[in-house]
Structures are given as structure tokens and as C-alpha cells.
Amino acid sequence: MSVKSNSVYTVLGPVSAAELGVVAVHEALLSVVPGAQYAFDVTLDRAAIFEALAARLREFRASGGGTVVDRTGLFHGRDVRLYQALARATGVHIVASTGQGPEAMLGGYFLTPQTNPPTPWPAEKFAELFAAEVTEGMVVPRVERLGPAGLVATAATRSGMTATDESLLRGAARAALATGVPVSHLFGADAVRELEIALDERLPADRVVIGGLDRTDAVAAGAPLEIARGGAYVALDHIGSTDEAYLTGAERVALVLELVRAGFGDRVLLSSSATGVAKGHDGNDVAFGHVLTRFVPQLRDAGLSEADVQRIVVDNPRELLSISVPVQASAPVSVD
Amino acid sequence: MSRVNTVLGPIPTEELGLVAVHEHIGYGMPGSELDTKWWRSPEQRYEETVPKLRAFHEHAEAYGGGTFVDVTGICNGRDVDYYRSLSAKTGVHIVACTGFVGGDTALPHFAAADVDYLTRQFVHEITVGIGGTGALAGVIKVGVSRGGRMTELDKRIYRAAARASLATGVPILTHLAIDAENAVAIFREEGLPLHRVLFGHVDDGVNAEKTRDVWIAEQGGRIGFDTFGYETELPDPPFWARPRRERLEHFLRFIGDGRITQVLASADANCSPLGWPGVKGHTVNYIFDDLLPDLRGAGLSEAAIRTVFVENPADFLTIQK
Ligand SMILES: [Zn+2]
Numbered sequence: 001m002s003v004k005s006n007s008v009y010t011v012l013g014p015v016s017a018a019e020l021g022v023v024a025v026h027e028a029l030l031s032v033v034p035g036a037q038y039a040f041d042v043t044l045d046r047a048a049i050f051e052a053l054a055a056r057l058r059e060f061r062a063s064g065g066g067t068v069v070d071r072t073g074l075f076h077g078r079d080v081r082l083y084q085a086l087a088r089a090t091g092v093h094i095v096a097s098t099g100q101g102p103e104a105m106l107g108g109y110f111l112t113p114q115t116n117p118p119t120p121w122p123a124e125k126f127a128e129l130f131a132a133e134v135t136e137g138m139v140v141p142r143v144e145r146l147g148p149a150g151l152v153a154t155a156a157t158r159s160g161m162t163a164t165d166e167s168l169l170r171g172a173a174r175a176a177l178a179t180g181v182p183v184s185h186l187f188g189a190d191a192v193r194e195l196e197i198a199l200d201e202r203l204p205a206d207r208v209v210i211g212g213l214d215r216t217d218a219v220a221a222g223a224p225l226e227i228a229r230g231g232a233y234v235a236l237d238h239i240g241s242t243d244e245a246y247l248t249g250a251e252r253v254a255l256v257l258e259l260v261r262a263g264f265g266d267r268v269l270l271s272s273s274a275t276g277v278a279k280g281h282d283g284n285d286v287a288f289g290h291v292l293t294r295f296v297p298q299l300r301d302a303g304l305s306e307a308d309v310q311r312i313v314v315d316n317p318r319e320l321l322s323i324s325v326p327v328q329a330s331a332p333v334s335v336d
Numbered sequence: 337m338s339r340v341n342t343v344l345g346p347i348p349t350e351e352l353g354l355v356a357v358h359e360h361i362g363y364g365m366p367g368s369e370l371d372t373k374w375w376r377s378p379e380q381r382y383e384e385t386v387p388k389l390r391a392f393h394e395h396a397e398a399y400g401g402g403t404f405v406d407v408t409g410i411c412n413g414r415d416v417d418y419y420r421s422l423s424a425k426t427g428v429h430i431v432a433c434t435g436f437v438g439g440d441t442a443l444p445h446f447a448a449a450d451v452d453y454l455t456r457q458f459v460h461e462i463t464v465g466i467g468g469t470g471a472l473a474g475v476i477k478v479g480v481s482r483g484g485r486m487t488e489l490d491k492r493i494y495r496a497a498a499r500a501s502l503a504t505g506v507p508i509l510t511h512l513a514i515d516a517e518n519a520v521a522i523f524r525e526e527g528l529p530l531h532r533v534l535f536g537h538v539d540d541g542v543n544a545e546k547t548r549d550v551w552i553a554e555q556g557g558r559i560g561f562d563t564f565g566y567e568t569e570l571p572d573p574p575f576w577a578r579p580r581r582e583r584l585e586h587f588l589r590f591i592g593d594g595r596i597t598q599v600l601a602s603a604d605a606n607c608s609p610l611g612w613p614g615v616k617g618h619t620v621n622y623i624f625d626d627l628l629p630d631l632r633g634a635g636l637s638e639a640a641i642r643t644v645f646v647e648n649p650a651d652f653l654t655i656q657k
Contacts, residue, residue: 075370109366264565
């Protein structure tokens with residue numbers, strides 16, 4: 001059993017859930033491929049990065065946005081100090097994530113530790129690592145902890161979940177259960193099976209969002225409806241970019257309407273996987289406000305009601321991000 | 337002109353003095369920086385590290401100074417600004433490396449890179465600087481991933497290192513000398529003379545039996561007995577520990593076969609480990625406190641000691657262009 005609190009963990013601390021407004025729920029602020037920070041041809045000019053991100057956040061706010069969720073996890077360029085300054089400067093709420101994945105994105109510390117044999121990390125150790133980022137603060141490597149993580153983000157390998165991917169997901173589910181934040185999982189090859197793994201850890205389905213469900217392979221497998229039926233959130237998270245592996249804009253509109261008509265309007269999340277600033281990769285140059293300014297009008301034109309629009313861009317992410325406090329457990333935050 | 341790149345700038349080879357050729361200021365697997373269990377304050381880091389370097393400096397005085405070669409790879413907590421401050425304040429020459437301890441310590445950005453990109457990374461760090469520090473790398477680190485065989489990524493890194501070595505004149509140090517046939521083949525294909533490569537860790541407890549040290553030496557490679565001090569006699573030995581006597585005898589046997597000009601020795605200690613517990617009491621000063629007395633006890637002359645700790649490393653580290 002658990003009850004929802006009315007607060008959400010942002011990089012500046014708990015914020016009343018009612019304040020979030022429109023949420024871009026599956027995005028990236030500073031996105032750095034692990035290792036690129038040491039590359040001879042990559043420069044990380046903090047002032048320039050700040051300026052670029054602040055411009056994008058202000059544009060988002062001007063278009064009606066309230067909150068951006070950085071779901072890149074703890075090892076893909078996350079810079080909590082910078083995000084705090086951005087949140088203060090722009091007035092946009094920033095929710096940052098702990099978690100990591102898929103396996104190929106991990107450091108050797110987790111995969112080939114200095115033990116004999118070099119056994120990869122089990123779920124329990126990932127759970128502790130991630131939970132501490134919620135309860136004690138997110139790590140600024142070897143310096144300090146700063147601000148609570150607002151969700152746990154994991155991802156599975158596209159060709160199929162590896163053993164370590166599964167440990168990451170199970171660890172994320174345990175951390176979510178212990179701390180009340182949700183899990184955002186970018187599925188690998190089998191969305192339904194991967195959701196089952198999170199649920200196997202006794203995490204309620206409504207504490208999980210499965211990302212990548214506007215991929216053509218997910219739709220061909222019937223995953224969006226299946227995931228919604230299972231009670232988890234369905235993220236269509238590549239809105240605004242053209243990619244062979246994903247639905248077209250029109251197909252996405254149809255999928256949203258299909259989900260709503262099937263009674264799952266309260267399970268749908270929309271996002272762009274936009275990259276504010278990318279280092280070591282091309283990133284995805286889409287505005288954080290794209291869903292609001294370009295996609296929502298298409299949904300309205302296709303007949304989606306205003307109530308459903310509000311539900312999808314405001315209510316659903318608010319419910320997802322609201323801390324879910326385990327009953328009869330020591331709560332990480334006061335339930336107000 | 338004879339020169340070696342240190343973190344405070346190039347120095348003449350003649351200034352190197354006694355060289356600890358395979359050491360670490362602090363080592364941690366990539367990602368260990370996220371685990372607070374290993375964190376120490378900067379106060380603690382300096383407190384753990386400075387006295388060891390100061391003692392090293394004092395011991396090395398008899399050899400005209402001391403040089404500490406830090407072979408902590410690119411993603412393993414290498415921290416050149418910190419090394420610069422340590423060197424400036426203690427007087428110990430510190431040589432930093434470019435390269436990777438092994439493919440399994442290269443993060444995704446580098447793991448996905450081709451030989452050409454890796455070569456440019458290494459050459460840049462040797463000729464332009466490491467990050468924004470301005471310090472030039474003085475050696476190139478490569479190594480074999482866990483599992484005993486060179487992976488495809490290990491091989492890409494070895495090949496890039498060979499090209500960077502040929503382009504810059506800086507030598508290569510290996511982590512592990514197992515699967516040496518593959519390593520030697522790559523260096524040969526690239527045209528790198530094997531005396532520019534120190535095949536390290538031939539003496540560690542896990543791999544010594546599997547390491548063809550004599551064969552590597554016959555091919556012309558240099559041989560690193562560089563895990564001195566990781567002993568099974570320790571109260572809490574690491575898994576790569578080896579009986580003290582056994583390692584010493586291995587070393588003496590090897591140099592007794594007329595190969596003293598091909599060996600280098602070191603302790604592979606951490607001044608202050610970054611992502612593992614370290615081995616309590618094991619420091620770079622094992623060289624002075626234990627190893628040199630053991631070697632003298634075994635009848636090694638002062639001239640032989642100078643060959644191993646001064647002349648061989650000077651020859652190896654000197655930029656050869
Ligand atoms: Zn080492």
C-alpha cells in the first residue's frame with residue numbers, strides 16, 4: 001500500500017505537485033556520452049552550455065511549459081549544480097533523474113569490478129546507489145550530494161535485455177519502492193516483458209512509465225495498449241523528430257486517440273526526447289515545447305477533448321512524479 | 337636533446353633519478369566516482385598522499401632525485417591538476433599517462449571510437465596537453481581486459497598506442513602481459529620497435545604462470561616486474577597477491593639469465609585509492625623499504641640496482657624521435 005504525497009522532487013527540493021504545470025517528461029538537458037568529457041575534441045564551456053539551456057527553457061516557459069524532466073540518469077552528463085542555477089534563473093521546474101543504462105553505457109566499476117571473478121553489480125547494489133540519490137541527494141562525483149533525484153531512469157539494450165540491464169531495472173524498481181519516486185524505463189526489445197520485471201519487484205504499475213512506445217516495433221507488437229492495460233504509463237517520447245524506427249506524426253496522433261478511446265487517457269505521456277545540449281553525440285534538436293506548440297494542436301484537430309489534453313500534458317505527469325509514500329514505512333518526505 | 341614529459345613540463349632524462357615506473361596517485365574503475373563509499377575529502381587525500389611522496393623524494397635523493405610514473409588511465413580518476421600540485425610541493429617528478437588501463441576501463445565514447453580517433457586522442461595528450469591542464473603525457477597506457485584474452489577493443493587501443501608512440505616518441509606500458517602474441521603482432525604490424533614497450537605485471541599472482549616473459553624478452557620487449565609488494569603474507573592480500581619469496585626468485589631468475597637491461601620494477605601502489613579499498617601499508621616506498629634490501633640481500637650490486645631503477649627507465653622514458 002502506498003499513498004501519494006502532493007510533492008515532487010525537483011533539483012531545488014520538494015515542490016508542490018500543483019505547481020508543475022505542463023511537463024516535458026522525457027527529455028535531456030546536458031547530454032554527454034560517458035567518456036566524452038575527457039575527449040580531446042569536446043569542450044565543455046559551462047557558460048555557453050548554461051546560455052543554450054536557459055534559452056531553451058525560457059522558450060519552453062513562454063510556450064506554456066512549466067517543468068522539464070531530465071531523464072538521462074546519473075552518468076550521462078547530469079550536472080546538478082548547473083540545473084539548480086538554470087531552475088532559479090528561468091523559473092522552469094527541473095526534475096533530474098538517477099539511474100543508468102543500458103549496459104553499454106555503464107562504467108567498468110559496475111561491470112568488471114576489482115574482484116575475482118569480476119562479477120557485475122546485482123540489483124540490490126544498484127537499488128542502494130539509486131535510492132541514496134533520492135534520500136541523500138544526487139552525487140557531484142567525489143565532491144558532494146546536491147538535491148533529490150525525482151525519478152529513476154533505466155534503459156534496456158535494443159537487441160534484448162542483458163543480465164545487467166535486468167539488474168538495473170530491478171534495482172530501479174526497489175529504489176522506487178523504497179523512496180516513492182517513479183521508474184522511467186526505456187524498453188529494449190520487449191516492453192511487456194520488461195514491465196513484468198519491474199512489477200515482479202512489487203512496484204505498483206502506476207509507478208512505472210515505459211518509454212519508446214512510439215517505436216514501430218513496439219506498435220507492431222501491440223505494446224502501447226498492453227502496457228496501458230497493465231496499469232503503467234505509456235510514453236510516446238519521440239515527438240518532433242523523424243526517424244525510421246518511429247511512427248510518423250500522423251500515426252502518433254492516431255495512437256494517442258486509440259489509447260484515449262480505449263479508456264487509457266490517464267496512462268498516456270507525450271514527450272520529445274529533446275536534447276538541450278549534446279556532447280559526444282548528435283543529440284535531438286527539438287524544442288522542449290514541441291509537444292505543446294506543434295503536437296497538441298494536431299491532437300485537437302483530430303478530435304481530442306480539451307480535458308484529455310490537460311490530462312495528458314499536466315495531470316498524468318503530475319501523478320507520475322508525485323512522491324508515493326509507502327504506508328507504515330518511514331517516509332522520505334512529509335505527506336502534506 | 338633528451339627529454340621526458342612530466343606534469344610540470346619536460347625535464348632532461350638526466351634529472352629522472354630513481355624511477356618507480358608503474359604507480360598510481362589514486363586509481364578507481366570508471367563509475368566508482370559515483371559511489372560515495374570511496375569518497376575522501378581533499379584534506380584526507382593530501383594527508384594520505386603527501387607523506388608518501390615526501391618519503392619517496394627523500395629516499396631517492398641518493399639517486400639524484402625520484403620520478404613517479406602514474407599510469408592511471410584516462411577514465412580511471414586520472415587528475416593531472418592534482419598531480420601538478422603534488423609534484424610542485426614535494427619535488428617528486430610525476431609523469432602522467434595517456435591511454436587506458438584496458439578496454440574495460442574505456443568509457444562508451446572511447447569504446448565506440450576507431451583506431452584513428454584513439455590515436456589522435458593519445459597524440460593530442462602527448463603533444464598539446466591533457467584536458468585543459470597544459471601538461472603533456474609522458475607514457476601511453478594499454479592493457480588486457482578482464483578475462484585473460486585481448487578483446488577487439490583492447491586491440492584497437494594497442495594499435496592506436498603503437499601509432500601514437502611512433503608519432504611522438506613516447507613509450508608504451510601495458511597492464512598485463514598475457515596474450516602477448518596478439519600484442520606483439522600488433523606492434524610489429526605497426527612497425528614499433530618492441531624496446532619501446534614495457535610489458536607489465538609479468539609477476540602478479542594470477543597471471544605470472546600464464547605470462548611468457550622470456551618469450552617477450554626474446555622478441556625485444558621490456559619486462560615489468562611491477563607488482564612488488566602485493567604479497568600473500570599481507571593480513572588482507574588482494575586476489576593478485578603472490579608469495580614474496582616466489583616473486584623475488586622469479587625476478588632474480590629472470591635477470592640472472594642476462595636480461596637485466598630489459599627489466600623494470602615497481603610497486604603498483606596507490607597513494608590514496610579512489611574506487612577500491614587499496615592495500616593497507618603498501619606504498620611506492622616498498623621499493624626502498626623492502627625491495628632494495630631484498631635485492632641487496634640476494635647479492636645484487638649497486639650497479640645492478642642502478643641499471644634496473646635508473647638506467648633502464650631513463651632509456652625507456654626518453655622521448656625517441
Ligand atoms: Zn597499475
